[in-house]
Amino acid sequence: MVAISDAEAQVMEVLWERSPQSTDDIALVLVKRQDWQLATIKTLLNRLLNKGAISAVQEGRRYSYTAVLQRTEWLAGQSTDLIDRVFGGRVAPLVAHFSQQRKLKPADIAALKALIKALERD
Amino acid sequence: MVAISDAEAQVMEVLWERSPQSTDDIALVLVKRQDWQLATIKTLLNRLLNKGAISAVQEGRRYSYTAVLQRTEWLAGQSTDLIDRVFGGRVAPLVAHFSQQRKLKPADIAALKALIKALERD
DNA sequence: GCCTCGTGTTTACATCTGTAATCAAGGAGC
DNA sequence: GCTCCTTGATTACAGATGTAAACACGAGGC
Secondary structure (H helix, E strand, C coil): CCCCCHHHHHHHHHHHHCCCEEHHHHHHHHHHHHCCCHHHHHHHHHHHHHHCCEEEEEECCEEEEEECCCHHHHHHHHHHHHHHHHHCCCHHHHHHHHHHHCCCCHHHHHHHHHHHHHHHHC | CCCCCHHHHHHHHHHHHCCCEEHHHHHHHHHHHHCCCHHHHHHHHHHHHHHCCEEEEEECCEEEEEECCCHHHHHHHHHHHHHHHHHCCCHHHHHHHHHHHCCCCHHHHHHHHHHHHHHHHC
């Protein structure tokens, strides 16, 4: 339900790797990874707070941030969104398209097979 | 390379079904499908024109629009982008997430199986 | 006790998007 | 020929987004 933007997702990635983290833990990573100003990161943290995607605990005069929105939850949202929007809600066309675009490795095919087997079981 | 927004993609869908089409061919479809005002559709057509995603040929005092950006090209952009950004370039996790979220129909599973069989063959 | 610096909060601002209304010019009808 | 309607072009406007600067306040150094 919580929708986050691309830039915000970059901040979440850092918190998904490890939570909680302070502003400058996060900043250390993102200043390098995204070449952002500290100010930008502060803004994004605040927007995420307002959206409820992260929570903050005060420690002295700083905050320690924790991801509330879980990565898997976000992933699920992203996938259904894409598949619905672009592939009419059906997965096969997606896989077909992708495999045309980018040869699937045997491991990928194996993963898909296993997945299907599991899906058929229930 | 040409990036189009969600609303713009809806217009493209109509042109992907059939090209060329006049403004009101397109409008007829979208007024129903999206409950948009004619004015909205005109705006989107213009933005797509400026982006070069469609082209227009004048016929009398109206235009006939044709999709320039191809559907497969767009699909590729949308899916590889997400899969790379979010799923580390592997398609299986995406399918897994989707199927958790939204039960796959037997027909979908069958389609996937057939597809994989085909992929294994070569 | 005052000044400075680190932190969070507020404000800024251009661009993109969704969604339209308004304007202008050329044909169709009278 | 003048008027009105159709159709494209221009303008509008609020909210989201990317990117950041300005501000305010408390803690630490001197």
